[in-house]
Amino acid sequence: MSIDELLEVRRAPAARHLLSINDLNREGILEIMRLSDAFAEVSERPIPKVPALRGRTVATVFMEPSTRTRLSFETAAKRLSADTMTFTAATSATVKGESLRDTVETIDAMGIDAMVIRHHASGAPLRVTDWIGASVINAGDGTHEHPTQALLDCYTILETLRSRRGGDEPHDLSGLRIAIVGDIKHSRVARSDVLAFAALGAEVVLVAPPTLMPASLEGWPVQAAGDFDAVLGELDVVYLLRIQAERLGEVLLPSLDEYHWRYGLTRARAAALKKDALIMHPGPMIRGVEISPDVADLPASLVTRQVRNGVLVRMAVLFHLLGSGEI
Amino acid sequence: MPGPNTKEKAGEIVVRGGTVVDETGERRADVLVRDGRIVAVEASIDVPSNATVLEAGGCFVSPGLVDMHAHLREPGGEIAETVESGSRAGALGGYTALVAMPNTEPAIDSAAVARDVLALGEEALAEIAVAGSITIGRKGERLSPMGELAALGVRLFTDDGNGVQNGGLMRRALEYAFGLGVVLAEHCEDTQLAAGGHMHEGAWSSRLGIAGQSVLAEEVMLARDLALVRLTGAPMHFLHLSTAGSVEMVRAAKAEGLPVTAEVTPHHLALSDASVQGYDPLFKVKPPLRSPSDVAALRAGLASGVVDAIATDHAPHAPERKEEPFDEAPSGMLGLETALAVAYGALCLEPGESAAKDAEKGWVPPSAGAGVSVRELLGWFSWRPARIAGLDEELNTAAGSRGGQGGPVRPGAKAHLSVFDPSATWVVDASRQASRSRNTAYAGRCLTGKVRHTVLAGEVVVRDGEAQR
Numbered sequence: 001m002s003i004d005e006l007l008e009v010r011r012a013p014a015a016r017h018l019l020s021i022n023d024l025n026r027e028g029i030l031e032i033m034r035l036s037d038a039f040a041e042v043s044e045r046p047i048p049k050v051p052a053l054r055g056r057t058v059a060t061v062f063m064e065p066s067t068r069t070r071l072s073f074e075t076a077a078k079r080l081s082a083d084t085m086t087f088t089a090a091t092s093a094t095v096k097g098e099s100l101r102d103t104v105e106t107i108d109a110m111g112i113d114a115m116v117i118r119h120h121a122s123g124a125p126l127r128v129t130d131w132i133g134a135s136v137i138n139a140g141d142g143t144h145e146h147p148t149q150a151l152l153d154c155y156t157i158l159e160t161l162r163s164r165r166g167g168d169e170p171h172d173l174s175g176l177r178i179a180i181v182g183d184i185k186h187s188r189v190a191r192s193d194v195l196a197f198a199a200l201g202a203e204v205v206l207v208a209p210p211t212l213m214p215a216s217l218e219g220w221p222v223q224a225a226g227d228f229d230a231v232l233g234e235l236d237v238v239y240l241l242r243i244q245a246e247r248l249g250e251v252l253l254p255s256l257d258e259y260h261w262r263y264g265l266t267r268a269r270a271a272a273l274k275k276d277a278l279i280m281h282p283g284p285m286i287r288g289v290e291i292s293p294d295v296a297d298l299p300a301s302l303v304t305r306q307v308r309n310g311v312l313v314r315m316a317v318l319f320h321l322l323g324s325g326e327i
Numbered sequence: 328m329p330g331p332n333t334k335e336k337a338g339e340i341v342v343r344g345g346t347v348v349d350e351t352g353e354r355r356a357d358v359l360v361r362d363g364r365i366v367a368v369e370a371s372i373d374v375p376s377n378a379t380v381l382e383a384g385g386c387f388v389s390p391g392l393v394d395m396h397a398h399l400r401e402p403g404g405e406i407a408e409t410v411e412s413g414s415r416a417g418a419l420g421g422y423t424a425l426v427a428m429p430n431t432e433p434a435i436d437s438a439a440v441a442r443d444v445l446a447l448g449e450e451a452l453a454e455i456a457v458a459g460s461i462t463i464g465r466k467g468e469r470l471s472p473m474g475e476l477a478a479l480g481v482r483l484f485t486d487d488g489n490g491v492q493n494g495g496l497m498r499r500a501l502e503y504a505f506g507l508g509v510v511l512a513e514h515c516e517d518t519q520l521a522a523g524g525h526m527h528e529g530a531w532s533s534r535l536g537i538a539g540q541s542v543l544a545e546e547v548m549l550a551r552d553l554a555l556v557r558l559t560g561a562p563m564h565f566l567h568l569s570t571a572g573s574v575e576m577v578r579a580a581k582a583e584g585l586p587v588t589a590e591v592t593p594h595h596l597a598l599s600d601a602s603v604q605g606y607d608p609l610f611k612v613k614p615p616l617r618s619p620s621d622v623a624a625l626r627a628g629l630a631s632g633v634v635d636a637i638a639t640d641h642a643p644h645a646p647e648r649k650e651e652p653f654d655e656a657p658s659g660m661l662g663l664e665t666a667l668a669v670a671y672g673a674l675c676l677e678p679g680e681s682a683a684k685d686a687e688k689g690w691v692p693p694s695a696g697a698g699v700s701v702r703e704l705l706g707w708f709s710w711r712p713a714r715i716a717g718l719d720e721e722l723n724t725a726a727g728s729r730g731g732q733g734g735p736v737r738p739g740a741k742a743h744l745s746v747f748d749p750s751a752t753w754v755v756d757a758s759r760q761a762s763r764s765r766n767t768a769y770a771g772r773c774l775t776g777k778v779r780h781t782v783l784a785g786e787v788v789v790r791d792g793e794a795q796r
Contacts, residue, residue: 121652122536123606144536214533
């Protein structure tokens with residue numbers, strides 16, 4: 001299907017914002033997958049750019065440092081011919097003395113169509129929707145959600161399975177068993193991935209020491225496991241999360257070495273996986289903690305594929321929320 | 328002789344047509360007030376010429392409400408509230424006495440600051456008492472001059488906002504306070520167990536990705552303090568209890584005969600942690616809004632007499648402070664103007680048609696058939712807190728008379744009265760709060776029950792829901 005055909009059948013956007021994977025139902029996620037396919041085709045053209053969002057302005061507002069996610073969004077916006085502007089703050093607005101509301105209202109007043117916001121506090125993008133007229137896209141809020149990461153993770157798994165099987169199937173993740181391993185409690189990636197993987201039919205198992213599990217998993221469509229080795233042999237995808245050194249200071253872990261010994265994807269554990277199991281990580285990856293250096297470079301590792309797909313999926317999200325249906 | 332806070336007003340008032348409710352019972356009666364005092368409580372009183380008539384048909388006429396937990400923010404936080412604006416909010420909520428909490432800047436940890444706040448109270452629309460801090464600057468390091476403060480009439484001491492983390496220091500504080508006849512009040516929160524949590528730890532905190540605070544942050548400090556009360560024999564009051572476990576511990580302590588009292592807030596009686604799902608910091612309070620089962624336990628604790636009083640923890644914050652993300656916004660919500668109606672809805676009414684929908688949003692509906700009487704409710708708002716705060720007895724000081732709060736409504740008593748209309752419905756308008764701040768959690772909410780009139784020492788300070796000055 002060409003992008004032109006796709007756009008003709010594309011339904012009107014249901015929501016103005018993307019704050020949580022819950023803002024997209026299963027159909028919404030699948031539509032992002034289809035749009036991403038179309039933009040994958042665009043990205044292979046000699047000039048990988050379409051005029052879909054010409055005249056639109058996308059502001060990236062990053063209140064927490066994250067060069068990669070910001071560049072990914074800005075690249076996506078530019079490939080759609082949108083204008084971009086960037087606001088970054090190493091320190092919070094509070095420290096500078098300006099409230100978050102004043103900051104975002106100021107940027108909104110410059111005339112923008114979408115605000116891509118990364119914030120160190122959970123829920124900040126939702127609050128922002130009360131204050132500005134532009135569409136708000138959550139690029140990671142505190143320990144809450146990071147929906148575009150989850151979308152690119154879904155896309156990467158689907159794309160990999162299709163290329164292996166040499167066809168258009170599968171369209172979803174049903175039948176797959178996916179383990180998310182690491183600091184679930186503090187991970188916005190995990191919260192979005194759980195919702196997205198489950199919406200597409202996967203079975204999700206969370207693997208972490210008790211100190212890094214959420215206090216309650218009530219209502220989460222997951223199983224929980226404390227022993228990584230016990231579940232290794234049944235996994236189709238191993239999704240590793242970054243372990244941050246500050247968790248040691250919070251006495252949540254004895255040491256990074258001990259974490260690696262119990263939960264790291266070592267060569268021995270990689271060997272115990274199914275032959276065709278996939279290995280994923282949202283980055284930045286700390287080799288020697290959550291993953292052994294040599295395992296990170298195995299063909300099963302999709303880490304660089306995830307980064308490439310991040311641009312496609314963010315193009316799809318921007319187009320889904322802002323596109324008028326015409327190129 | 329005129330008092331510093333409650334200058335008895337000359338003139339006559341008749342509160343006509345209401346049901347008089349106080350600790351002694353409930354009866355249909357008119358109330359005649361003359362020169363600041365109640366002079367007659369009778370089935371029918373002829374209105375003297377020139378008397379002010381306050382219509383109270385269908386209303387409950389009770390002793391004025393007493394809030395033993397109000398943050399009036401003066402000195403230091405005048406952008407959010409002043410003694411005057413806070414007292415106006417209190418008067419509109421039916422209060423005739425407020426205990427100003429000491430977490431001001433500077434803290435109320437010296438006679439000089441206490442005198443300043445009491446002086447501000449002289450022109451207020453409610454009697455203003457102050458609580459002193461237990462430690463200098465509420466830092467938990469050195470004791471405040473409790474004796475000097477007690478001599479000014481300070482009866483409650485607390486580091487509210489902070490729990491006293493050092494158990495050894497709390498023991499000495501209790502021993503020292505016991506000798507002065509004053510009461511220490513604890514904000515139970517173990518800093519280490521609280522672990523920087525911004526909301527109740529549970530299913531909602533896990534889903535929302537907000538750091539949770541375990542119920543143990545409160546319960547462990549409460550357990551320690553109960554052991555210290557057992558050791559020292561000193562009386563102690565527990566502020567804003569929020570968990571089922573706390574209610575059970577206080578029940579056991581009272582059964583054992585320990586001299587302890589406890590309060591809960593209207594918001595902990597009405598709202599659960601599901602209120603936080605929109606990340607609106609209006610619902611960020613200390614202690615955090617808990618689970619529906621904790622809410623049920625607090626309600627049951629009142630009904631069974633384990634919990635003694637309802638106190639607002641009225642905590643004004645300037646609007647911009649509540650426009651930060653949840654993690655960064657300060658804790659606290661307004662309470663004075665809505666307290667009685669919110670508690671009435673949670674404790675006395677039957678669940679309404681929207682109960683199930685409300686529950687999803689965190690508004691815990693009342694239990695069917697569990698409603699308590701308005702007289703019980705008013706006890707938790709008036710005579711019980713008056714006694715704990717030491718505002719019940721009338722004291723004649725060099726500056727005049729104070730106290731006489733909490734009734735009963737009988738001839739000779741000081742005329743501190745509140746008139747509550749249980750059938751009035753009203754929509755809370757954040758922009759029309761008498762408080763300098765707007766951080767009410769009930770904006771747009773339709774409440775049942777409204778304070779109609781408030782009489783402070785014979786002065787009509789609120790009439791038909793409007794402040795008179």
